[in-house]
Every structure is written in structure tokens, then in C-alpha cells.
Amino acid sequence: MNRVAVTGLGVVTPLGNTLEAYRQGLLEGRSGVSTLSLFAADALPSRIAGQCTLPQFCFKDRKVDFALQAARAAVDHANRSGEGLARCYAPHERGISMGVGLELLNMPDLIRYAASGGSGPDLPGADFLQTPGDWCVRQMARFFPAGQPASIHVSACAAGTDAIGDAYGRIARGRARIMLAGGADSMLNPLGLGGFCKLNALSTRNAEPARASRPFDRSRDGFVLGEGAAVLVLEAWDGAIRRGAEIFAEVLGYGTALDAGSISEPDPAGSGAARAMQRALAQANLRPCDISYVNAHGTATPKNDPAETRAIKSVFGDHAYALPVSSTKSMIGHLISAAGAVEAAAAILCAGAGMVHPTINLVHPDPECDLDYVPETARPAHIRYFMSNSFAFGGMNASLVFRNGRS
């Protein structure tokens, strides 16, 4: 297997759109959650979100702009020497792997269709499914042409992690030499927010948005929906060295597991999550005690956090109690298909700074969640190997293991 380096990152997050702003926000323990301003959600139970801003939106679907912004930033970040990434690798050596959120449904066209009786197979001139994921990736390919089919991952909340894991596998096995990998999502639209409200999945702590996302806290009442994107440049180690690229991290392992449990709830024992972590460790050829930080899925739903805690304990044994575990979602909310990528970026940036970012709003520890979640305040840490977890509706569990590029 070839070694795989992370040589560039780009982000669009509720804490900012530059790596420095994102890292600083995370280490300050700042919340990016606010009252929703994109549309009037006054009648919905949850009216708060982790919203992103861009100077200009060119597409109807916000996640496309987020993906393009993050991808361009990642390429620029990896290409600081200016020789041009595309020129360093042949077309068939380049690929794109993205976790992309659901297609945006065009409600005005749908209403027009319903008003027409809705009986035909189609409505001329309509544009129901505005942004299929392959279209989003095709936009990325305009400035990073790839000579192999893209991978578009649709494993919901695990998609960003799966996209990075897949890109890692393609480079490690010699099927690609450089990949753009990450995730992009925005479900901050009436159907998206309403759908999650209907599932009772979201926090209704509307009066204090910054304190609403409370992973592992006894008073947690659901997750806060967020939006954004992160793209990593993954590159064959020898190629990165040859062109003198800075290496921010090394991807060492990736594991997935199905729960075969419930549609909407995690396995209470966290068995699928544990298997994903074990498979990632096995691929990395590491022991549990080698890991010095876990970036948790940590949604702040009543059922996820204890299940993830049990899974971590079952994998790490006694080492679990000495292991810092923190939730990026406490600050930016849950970015769904982008979550895994944005959180992997958080872990890479903070590990590179010799720090662990906190889990904010963890004030009243839940007896069922009894690990070291780094409450409220960032902490210095020497991190050599770390893990990032993502678990999805439908029992899809994914974990990545990295080596800190600065270690």
C-alpha cells in the first residue's frame, strides 16, 4: 500500500472560511450557531442553525457554492509553490471523491406541478431536482479535471468520512495519485429543517443558540443543523515529497460497518461504531493505545452520545478514560454529508497546532457519558495518531485514522 499524505485543506464553516479562522474559532471554543436567518422558520420547533456566509452565491443550492469554494481553497493550499497540481499528475492519476447532500427539491416547480393536477410523468420546463451530486462534482472537475469516474458518496451523515476513506484507498492501492476528497451540504431549507424537526432530532433551545449544541451533556436535546464544506487534497506520499509539498497529516486507515439495526436510531451498544473503529485501526496497523485523540461523531442527540461512548469504551478499554474525545458539532452543529470532512479538517488543524479543541456547552456531565470530552476549554496535547468518527441514519458507521503531519 502506498502512503497517503494530506497536502491541502479548504473549508467553509459556520466559524469562518479560512483555515486560520476555523482553527482559531475551534480553539477559542466559539459557537457558530445562531438564529436562522435564511428563511422564516418561526412556526418550526427548531429555528437555530450553524450558517455559513460567502461573499457571493452563484448557484441556487448553497452546498454547490460551498463545495467549490472549499475545493479551490484546498487546491490553492496544496499548491503554494505555484507549479500547478494538475501539471504534476496525469489525468488518469487525478480523482474526486465527495460526500454530497440530498438534491434540492424546487418547491415552486413542484407546486406548479401539483396545481396542474400532478398526473403526468413530467412538467415541461420544470426543474425539480436542481443539483444532483454528480453535477456538483462536475463543477469541481472544471478546475480539477479528473481522468477517472468520480466517487459520490451518499451515506448521509457518514458521507464525508467515506469520501476521504475512499480517496485514501484509491491512492494507497495505486489507482490514483492525487484526489480531492471531502463533503458539502446544506439542508438549511424548509424541507431539510422541517424534516429533521419532524424526527424530533433537533435541539429546540431557540432562546440561546450558542448553547444549544450540547454533546455529552445531561441536558442535551438534539443536534443543531449546520451547513458547509471541507475538501482535503490527498496525495501519494512520494509525489508530495517530490514536489516539496507541506504534509499536514497522513491517512493511515479507514473502516466501515453496518449496524443492521434501526432506520433512525443507533445501535444502543454501539456495536457497528465499534467495528468501524476497529477496522480503521486494523488497516492503520495500530493498537488502540496508540491513539491519542478521538474526534467524536458527538451529535448531542439523547441516543447517539451514550452509544458512541460505549463503542469507544469497547474498542479502547481502559485507555478510553485517558483519551481526549471532543465534538466539533458542539460549535458548528451537524453538517450532515459534510460533517465527516469538516470534522477531519478540525482534527488535523488542531493536532497540527498541538491542541485538542473543546466540547463546548458540556456543563452537566451525563453519567452514561463518562469519558474525557475536553469540556469547554481547548487543551495542549501531543497528538501523534488520531481518529475521526461519523455515524449515519440507517446504521452506516465510518472511522478514519490519521497521523499528525507535525508529530
Next chain:
Amino acid sequence: MDAYLSEHARDPVVVTGAGCECPVDGALSHDVDPVPYLRVRKTAKYLSKQDRLALGAASRAVRAAGLGGDELEHRTLIAMGVGPIPFQRDEALAVAELSRVEEAFSVDRFCREAYEAVNPMLLFACLPNMPAYHLSANLGIRGGYYLTYPSCGETYQALQHAVDSLREGICSVVLFGAVADQQNFLVHNHHRKVGQLLPAPDCASFLVLETQSHAAARQVSALARLERLGWTAERAVPQDAGGCYYGPVELPLAVARWLDGAGVGGLRHGASGSGWAVESEWRV
């Protein structure tokens, strides 16, 4: 770098079971009664058409491969593609009707009325990861997964992942395939928008893949062998659309149909996109 990778090996990847769900006699629409395949009968209402199609085809493939029970649990990986998201017509139109003021979308009415009318469990019935969930839950699969979307090229990436996972011992069996609910009004609209003129039937097809040694240890016969799999940025390869557009299902369906037709000789299948082409070759 030669992008064409030979799959010749001491222990080749073989097909030991195949199953498909497609319309017959020129029809385009197709559906499956999922009840015979469900572990819990009352869950039938949570399966969308794409879930039902996938479960039907995958169950046939698993049965044909002589697999069941513990054999599938932790050592089986699901690698599959899905088509564009088929939000269900009745639910989508109900939401639209309860969200309009005259001919315009009203966020306020949506939040007050449509929101209240939606069954939250039906929200899941169109998501692209749900077919894999229903395969996992009803076939007892707890191994890894690879879920991609929405065309044939992406399904080839799923096949590549499947082959790599078998070769490296990450899994012992792969349930490889795809599903596309294409007679859905939203998907139909999408196809028209992107200039897809061929008829697009509802379809699902799955293959059981394993190494030849694993199949031999289970004392089952290999139906076919994956001879070659690869991609190129330069070379064109033949398309095999067969007069219909099967989207992500094209490859597993072509293999299943070739096997159903006695699998004579070999099958060469390819697809291409902007700047790439992929190809696979299968032999009895």
C-alpha cells in the same frame, strides 16, 4: 502508468449468485412485493420502491449463491449504486399542496400545515442510503459498505472497491449491485433535463462476488470470473445500453442477464464519461 489493471490472479474474483428485478415485455415500471424478504413483516410500509427493488434483487442473488445466516453477517460488504433520488410522488405532492398560497410556495404555510401532515418515517423512504439499510437489516449484513450515486461510472468505482476489499481480506463476500427507481416523476424530469432520451425502466440487479478459493471452500460453483477491470483517460470502450438507460444498474444488470442467458463466452462491458472510460470483462 497503464490504467488498465488486469484482474488475472491466482485467486480471481468470481460471481456465485445473481438476481435482478426488471420489467418484462417492454414495460418500464416495475415493483416487488417485499414481504417474502422481510424479517419483520410490518416494516414493509417503510420501504420505498427503490428499497423494494433492491431487496428483491439482492435476496435472489444471495439465495442463488447459497448464502444465508451467519455466513453473511460480519464478513459481507455491500457495494452499490443508486439512481437520482426518487422522492415519492404522493408525499411530495401533499407537501406541495399544503405549502402553497395561490401558485406560490409559502414558507409560513409549509411550516404550519405541510410540516404537520408529513409522516416522519416516510421521510426516509427515498434516501439514497436506505436500500443498503434494508439489505443490511433483512439479510443480516454487518460488514462494511460503499454507497455511491447516480450513474454507471460510479458503480464501477463500487466494483473496484469490492474487488480490492476481497483481495485484501477485508471481507469474504460482496453483495455488489445497484438500484434505480426511474419511473418516478422527479427522476423522469431529471433525465429529460439532461438529455437522456432512451427509455429508463425501473431496475435493480445484484451479484454475489467472492474469491474463487472462498467459493470452493463453500462448495459452490463459480458462475463467472471477473477477468479484467480498469479505466483509462484516453481509450474509448464500447457502450452496452441495450436500447434502454439503466443508469447505475447497467453493469450488474448486463452481467446478470448474460449469466441468465447461459453465460456463453465472455462479456465485455464499458462506460465512459467526461475524460474517462471504464471497462470490465467477465468470462465463464
